[in-house]
Amino acid sequence: MEKYKVFTDKGSWTIEANDDFDAMRKALYFCWRDGENFCHMESVKSHYTLHISVIYNNQFYSIQ
Secondary structure, eight states, rough: OEEEEEEETTTEEEEEESSSHHHHHHHHHHHHHHOEEEEEEEEEETTOOEEEEETTTTTEEOOO
């Protein structure tokens, strides 16, 4: 299990997950459940950031 720090419009909190996909799934669920807006998530151990993004008309957009 790896720890991830989730940042929202109302603050931040830490979750544990098996991998990046599990962490994103949990983070989005808890944001939906608690009425918060997801901003981004950081891996505590590996020190990288995960964002939700989209490619539209060959342009890359980060959703915030």
